[in-house]
Amino acid sequence: MDMTIGDWMRQHKDIDRLDRELILAKTLALTRAQIIARPEHLLDDDSLRWLASWVERLRNGEPLAYLTGVKEFRGLTFEVTPDVLIPRPETELLVELAIDLAITRERVDNKLRILDLGTGSGAIAVALADFLTETAAVAEVYASERSTAALGVARRNAANHDVSVQWLESDWFRDITTQFDLIVCNPPYVATNDSHLAALRHEPSAALCAGSDGLDALAIIVPGAHANLLPGGWLLVEHGYNQQTAVQSLFAEQGYEHISTERDLGGRPRVTLGREP
Ligand SMILES: C[S@@+](CC[C@H](N)C(=O)[O-])C[C@H]1O[C@@H](n2cnc3c(N)ncnc32)[C@H](O)[C@@H]1O
Known part of the structure; x- marks a missing residue:
């Protein structure tokens, strides 16, 4: 019929x-x-x-983006494979905040250096490079990742959008020697016993899970960023809506200044930032 x-x-x-x-x-x-x-x-x-x-x-339960192989992020189309987390709309807040900081932190000597730590599909790095290096020519964007397969996807996304990103393969900051004006990171922050993980089972657990309280990665990244931030540089991290107090404490213990947390469009606290003294 x-x-x-x-x-x-x-x-x-x-x-x-x-x-x-x-x-x-x-x-x-x-x-x-x-x-x-x-x-x-x-x-x-x-x-x-x-x-x-x-x-x-x-x-x-397979996400549509893995079937179609693409996902929109900040108006750009990204290739996604099961090697990478599917970029989420709430992560656009991290990009907006980084752009605001980048355009207010002028550099007279050379271009601003920005690192997207744990780049996955490259969504944050490519969105930043698309906005900052193409329209205003104010920044050099770097992106790091531990997963070789994810870096491959990220490189293709940068090529598809014709933007320049410097790629670094590294376990968080271990092999990164450059110093940056801005470090942005959407780390894994889901607790290993979180009931939402069942629905996320098709995405890489290394991109999602971070120990019993979801803070294992942030507990490495927040102290580790000091060595790779220029004086007055900013660290911006995404986190769970219920992790604001814990993440602010990590920043405060590490002596960051001007610590604040920004809310997503749903009014949930999602990004904490602080400035390197
Ligand atoms: C939540 S995902 C974010 C991906 C992408 N930045 C985004 O916002 O869609 C976290 C990323 O961190 C990477 N990652 C996990 N552990 C890492 C480590 N020790 N060093 C570097 N990257 C790591 C994962 O492979 C994953 O791509």
Whole structure:
């Protein structure tokens, strides 16, 4: 029996509507607007087989971005693979804050140096480079990562967006000798017994988990950043909405100045920053 887009949409109502529209768009090489506008479009056998395999993967909890291989972040399209965390919209706050600090910290001698520590897909570094090096030519962006596979994805994303990023393979700061004006980091910060982890099982646990309280990575990064920050440089870290007090304490114990925490669009405290004396 012939099946149209409209029939298929009605038969798969257990899948999120946006996800249904996006896999139809990807399968049929149409835009989402075209999918919505053409409910009478007939699906051929090949398309139906392809859609069935994607539905099975979505029902198994696999994120749509791993199926389509792409995710939007700050208006840019990023390649994603199961080697990298899927960039989250709340991380855009980290990028906005870094841009604000970068454009107010003028350097007369040379360009501002910014490090995205634990770059994953490269979303933060590429978004920063896209904004700062292309439009204002004020910064040099570096990005580090321990996972070789993730660095490969990040490099391709930078190339796709035609931005320049200096890549460093390092376990946090271990092999980084450069000093920076800004260090931005979205580290793993989920506690290993957090009930949300089951829903995140398709993403790399090294990108998510950080010990029993979720603070293991931050407990290395906050003290470790001193050696790689220029005097007056800033460290900005994303964290869980319930980790503000603990992360502010880490910054205070380490003698950072002007410590503050910024909230995401949902009003949750998500990014703590402090200045190197
Ligand atoms: C929460 S993900 C963030 C990825 C990306 N920056 C983003 O915001 O989408 C944390 C990243 O830190 C990396 N990472 C974990 N442990 C690391 C370590 N010891 N040294 C360097 N990077 C590490 C992970 O591979 C992962 O890419």
